[in-house]
Amino acid sequence: MQKLFDPTFETEAQTQIRELARKFSKDKIQPIVEHDEETGTFRREIIAGLGELGLTGIPVKEEYGGAGLGYQEYIAAVEELAAVSCSYAISVAVSGLPQVILQNYGTEEQKKKYIPKLASGEWVGAFGLSEPSSGSDAASLRTTATKQGDHYILNGTKLWITQADTADVLIVMARTGGEGSKGVSSFIVERGTPGYKMGKKEKKMAAHIDHTMEIVFENAMIPAVNLVSKEGDGMKIALSALDSGRITIAATALGLARASIEVAVHHANIREQFGKPILDFQGVGFMLADMLTQYQAAKLMVQKAAYLKDNAQPFGLAAAQAKLFATDMAMQVTTDAVQVLGGSGYTQEFPVERYMREAKMLQIVEGTNQIQRLVISRAVRER
Template identity: 55%
Template sequence: MNDFQKELCANLRKFCLESIEPHMEHDDAEGKFRMDIFKGLGDYGVTGVTLPEEYGGAGLTYLDNCYVLEEIAKVSVPYAVTVSVSAMVQSILNEYGNQAQKEKYLPALTSGAEIGSFALSESHAGSDASSLKTTAKKVEGGYMLNGTKMWITSGGLAKTYIVMARTGGEGSKGVSAFIVRDGAKGFTFGKAEKKMGWKTSPTRELVFENCFVATEDMLLEEGKGFAVAMGGLDRGRVSIAAIGVGCAQRSLDEAVKYSLTREQFKQPIFDFQGLQFMLADMALEVMSSRLMVLSAAQFIDDKKTNSKLCSMAKLKATDAAMKVSTDAVQVLGGVGFTSEYPVERFMRDAKGLQIVEGTNQIQRVVIARHLRKEYEQHA
């Protein structure tokens, strides 16, 4: 970490501890998202970290973005996820959008004035995303969308949605990508999911009933939507991995702090070797995950995005978040099982990280496919 990154993280940490942390226990219980907090992150310049300055972004590296997401996640995984998904929408627009689309949609997203959302999953198209059923029928001046999207992060909260819909035959080549705005006629929101974690981040159904989308709001051309989605997911997976590192680090910090102050048998429980081994293993998980995330981020910055490494980082870091947060609850014992301490919240939030942007089982499939491809290329 260079001096700029150290200063960026130190200042962001101060903002998160002062502006987000005091609300988390209450808002987690009530399922409340605070737009003023998100706008505050925007004012701080971290809702459009990697986007060019001409569109209101900070023009920083993807490595910088991972440090930012880790820092936010140490206080709130849901807010970090909201920032991450909105940033993925920005990256998709910046990479695949035309000049008019960039100028129209990016400034409000990069500034934090609005939130972006990515709509790919459906009830029968989760891990098998290319089997989606939402249709986009060609009509005069554009397309008519019909179908339902499920498990959409920031659903009902976001203003700009990247929606995948079928314009052609079966499979990935029949999928196209559209930009849909909140308030479009025929676009409504279904049920809000009652989740185990991520309580402050709404997850909703998106319902399209003869929703008209103008031709100028298609990304690229017909049949290119799945490529757009997969391009966005590589970055999205590394972002979720960075959030996993933040979740794991905070869980470790809480466990160490508690073990140094909690006394049993007339000594801090930290002094018991069995607990020291446990904490050491937790620290190992955090550091190894962080190094893998930073490696994947560097590949992205070098324009050498490595899908296998992106999946590895997502798999490793989010599994680590689940293990370390669970172990932190165990270190705290009975109080760790209550909302008096934040570790139970981080444990619940960690589970969601193992599922989004492709489950960790799917990441293993992706990794294995790359191993086979690499072997066949060199055989």
């Protein structure tokens, strides 16, 4: 039989990374994922194990402890992780944001101090942009950073910060100047900084292994050397990180969709009604045909965005398109997988209901899909 999920167009390095990530996910994450999703247990040893394989710093230069590979390899690993655990795929992707930011904008000292620990999986990273009154309109953020001698004093509240409670370091966007994007700067904040506190933990629909936290800054003193780039560059830095992050969110969507299709295909082959496998009913067979085709189309878009990034070509438009299409695809495909399984799909006996809940998150994070359409529609402007 023709392979449904052959690694089309993959380089040897991509296939190697995919195999590494697949084996680790099956051996180490699969046995604990359902329990840990139920109990909200995040295991640092999983991140450390991924780090040992070089999977927590794939696109980071070797001189800073990374694997020295590109986004084409990164998406292969993230897809494999997501096919078993969306939470750990997101965790790795979020921890990647400070690495990408510091690699592109950090001083040599900042790079040497933080990137190797994050790339090796010894440390976990986070990204703090969203606030109670600023989500899509991120540039209206209100957290302030006021210079006092050789420190900045941070005050304000951030919302929805993935794994802030476990993160050893996070990049925080705060206002150093006037209103709008030009008044925002980026800072490196370490765990244990006095005045940096955890707020409430969100009760979410899915991805319970990743804790989504409110964080509060009350006169938190950040050394001035922790400013990334220069004052006023914060939104530029955040948006460029999100451009890259959208490729990994799209790869997460591929993993969820593929895992759903595998379950649905198997079920349609073995479940009999009216004396024959349900696959033989056109209504089911066509649903599976559409699921598979949509997945393959999304995969090509994600591959393209990663290819452009790896080859230093403009990739923001392709990343927004890949994120939009792949995450909408995953929402549809996971929902259809539940439908193919019927009543069983709606129970926790099968993972497809979890995949469906996880897919919803991907349409919201790193810029909602409405915001992706906004980004894409800007590209068609002639003025």
